[in-house]
Amino acid sequence: MIAKFTLLSLCVSFFALTSAHAEYRVYQYLVKPRNAAVMVTQVDAKPVRSTLNPVAFLSYNGGKSAVDITLMRSWMCPGSTARKDFCIHPSERLAYE
16 A cells, blocks of 8 residues: 555656746846945946845845845746856847847
8 A cells, every 4th residue: 555655656746847847037127326435436227137036136235225226127037047147038039030
């Protein structure tokens, strides 16, 4: 009985793993420093792409007192982020075609 249960659980695990797929969300922010010393040099806001959500991105970069961020857009990418660049936004992909 235990052998049948073990075999059944192995089969279910195998089918669950083979049908799984990875995907991740990419966020594009407009980032501007809030530090007074940096603002004297008139640093413009720059676009940044990241997989960190807005709360995590702001916290990672020093909080509200250090940077001002604006979420411009986000999209889903298939696959994983292992050793590769982020996929491009779907509207940019249409422009290439």
